[in-house]
Amino acid sequence: MAGFITGKFLFGILAFLTIQFGTCLSKMLEENLRISAFNLRMFGDARAENTDVVEILAKIIRRYDISILQEIRDKDGSAFKLLMNEVNGNTDEYASDLSQRLGTSHIKEEYAVIYRKDTVRLDDTYQYPDPDYDYFERPPFSVKVHLKTADELDEMAIIAIHTKPTEAVEEIDKLVDVSKNTSDHWNGLKNILIAGDLNAGCSYVTTKEMKIISLRKDKRYSWLIGDDVDTTTSGSDCAYDRFVASGDQLKAAIVPGSAREFKFEEEYNLSEKQMKEVSDHYPIELEIRGRVNRRELAKFDSKLSMSFQDNTIHNREDVMRILNSDDFVQYGFDVSIDVNIGTEKKHITAFMDNMTKDQVLSIMHSINLSSDLIRESVCELVILHLNSPLMSGIPGGHGFLIEYDMRYAFEVSCEEDGYHRCSFKLTRGIVTIGSFA
Structure with missing residues (x-):
């Protein structure tokens, strides 16, 4: 899944849309x-x-x-x-x-x-x-x-x-x-x-x-x-x-x-x-x-995501493996390639939505066995992320527990432009807002 991720990576959380300020606050809370x-x-x-x-x-x-x-x-x-x-x-x-x-x-x-x-x-x-x-x-x-x-x-x-x-x-x-x-x-x-x-x-x-x-x-x-x-x-x-x-x-x-x-x-x-x-x-x-004005609250759709950015340069064969192997296709990924005719720059993407945590872990393990694209250190990092209490829900500023969907959107994308750099993103959406018991 992310075997091409080596060396330095960017580990970030895209924070959910805040509703604690400005006119949004007065309308909703x-x-x-x-x-x-x-x-x-x-x-x-x-x-x-x-x-x-x-x-x-x-x-x-x-x-x-x-x-x-x-x-x-x-x-x-x-x-x-x-x-x-x-x-x-x-x-x-x-x-x-x-x-x-x-x-x-x-x-x-x-x-x-x-x-x-x-x-x-x-x-x-x-x-x-x-x-x-x-x-x-x-x-x-x-x-x-x-x-x-x-x-x-x-x-x-x-x-x-x-x-x-x-x-x-x-x-x-x-x-x-x-x-x-x-x-x-x-x-x-x-x-x-x-x-x-x-x-x-x-x-x-x-x-x-x-x-x-x-x-x-x-x-x-x-x-x-x-x-x-x-x-x-x-x-x-x-x-x-x-x-x-x-x-x-x-x-x-x-x-x-x-x-x-x-x-x-x-x-x-x-x-x-x-x-x-x-x-x-x-x-x-x-x-x-x-x-809480739940009618106003329902108008907002927020996401929590974690992204890993790999700066390691891959060879063409590693990148093209996304297209040429069954690592992604056999699981039902939508695999595509876009080519810029003028520069011959290629953008390769493998995407799947609505995945469970177990599916993510299973695919990551399978890819690790069949290719060199995923490394042990990355496996450990992703497992840590998936099992983190943060992903079960986080406390919001109004005393709420913000719970997340149990399904993931999974995306791998690579650029082939003489150099080959790839990124991996796992995203979970906010679906309910409930109170602590």
Whole structure:
């Protein structure tokens, strides 16, 4: 197949047509939606007086379409109002809702949701019923939201939680019941994200204890922030803050690799002192795939190809073997020769479409046995290419898995013009665009 390929070769991938820029982007793809959970560290009147802190908090919140905030200690609501004014500036872009003030001590806390109104609609809120604080120090607060610009995920619930550190194991274990209760409250809603400071690490939840927690053992729930992630800005190294997702649609809609901590001090060039003044926690974040206009997407046809260019000079007999032998013809290749009368330049081509991977490998092996045109090093290279995970599909910029057709187009072409140079090309087409599960 490519025995004439020796010495130097050009190994290239012709990238698929990008749809991430310009007017094509606006027609085909909505931006991904971002969701965060953030412990604001005792946010009340005193901290609201620090204008630098409020400004940074507002910048962080404006990164997201939905922010789930914890540890708001604001008796009269003035501190949170000041924060919302900073978030909106001169606009009315964001809206918010608050839980009731919760806690067994004189220090009460509220959960808050802040959301971008042009991408999210808040449909309902729900306070988990634990009036006597039998199960939680701060009973979970849930919101049901409609995602206006998400792809194939219209609505979901988010359960905000901030566990009591010394009771973290018991409170996290109870969250399976909270999730079921929330689902039942909203008529069987399946797509639910648990978000917040679970204190799910270090001494509060040990590795041994994590293994027995129902929320961890139940396969319906996916933990999206790893145990090795540090979600604190202090000297500790603990994965306190977590996302836990349930529901097939929600899991499929989350952009792979997007769940992480947001290190705001790097983004905003803050000193360590400034960072710790903002919070002792990092916000955690994830992305939901934006809506795809599949009618527009269907207009595009893209290819992924790999080409090998050989600069070795072949003799005439080697090149003409393409025409004169049965190496290609017996397999049904379309073999042709074009001659330029004025220069007597010949262009020889062997082409076949709709080939399977096994057919490609079989033909390459057969040609290698019957002629000197293919060499062992080239065989190894092509086999490596055909078996590469890249050829099964590659992640696109919108969180998609771009899958490729299982069929190949195979072409060998040579020029005979006193010198004889040949090239080989194997091409696979994009046929579907689907999401990661």
